[in-house]
Amino acid sequence: xxxxxxxxxxxxxxxxxxxxxxxxxxxxxxxxxxxxxxxxxxxxxxxxxxxxxxxxxxxxxxxxxxxxxxxxxxxxxxxxxxxxxxxxxxxxxxxxxxxxxxxxxxxxxxxxxxxxxxxxxxxxxxxxxxxxxxxxxxxxxxxxxx
Numbered sequence: 001x002x003x004x005x006x007x008x009x010x011x012x013x014x015x016x017x018x019x020x021x022x023x024x025x026x027x028x029x030x031x032x033x034x035x036x037x038x039x040x041x042x043x044x045x046x047x048x049x050x051x052x053x054x055x056x057x058x059x060x061x062x063x064x065x066x067x068x069x070x071x072x073x074x075x076x077x078x079x080x081x082x083x084x085x086x087x088x089x090x091x092x093x094x095x096x097x098x099x100x101x102x103x104x105x106x107x108x109x110x111x112x113x114x115x116x117x118x119x120x121x122x123x124x125x126x127x128x129x130x131x132x133x134x135x136x137x138x139x140x141x142x143x144x145x146x
Contacts, residue, residue: 011072012142015065015081016135022057023132026050030125038121039106039114047117048099051124055092062088069142077142084131095124 029050038044062085069078098120106113 009072009143011068012074012077015068015077016139016143018061018068019058019065019081019084019135020132022054022061023128023135026054026128027125027132030121030128033121037114038117044103044106044114044117047121048096048103051099052092052096054128055088055095058088059085059092074142077138080138080142084135087131091127095120 033043033047033050036043038047062081065081066078066085069075069081099117102113102117102120106117
């Protein structure tokens with residue numbers, strides 16, 4: 001118990017850790033791709049695989065987090081985590097299609113495709129960073145209960 005009588009909520013802390021782990025991993029792993037050229041086939045495929053895995057892991061972590069908050073009776077927190085989950089579920093299809101389009105364009109000889117793929121990479125990292133910052137900023141609001 002803290003001096004002001006507020007105690008940490010175990011469910012909320014567990015949910016935050018479940019969500020922070022894949023987001024933190026992606027934040028640390030994705031900048032490495034800034035050091036290599038994306039016109040190299042294995043590098044571009046590895047980048048695609050990393051994004052795909054990230055979306056899938058966030059889907060699972062988000063569903064677990066949403067259900068945990070719902071079972072704990074925290075509707076507002078469940079809606080916030082549910083929004084992140086919805087972005088992971090519905091955003092994956094469009095984002096992966098855009099990556100695949102650029103990989104196909106690169107394979108067809110489009111010399112600008114790696115540049116567009118790099119912009120997608122940056123946008124994916126930025127999107128993750130924004131969600132990670134929002135999640136971290138929300139920790140004090142959901143992790144403490146009266």
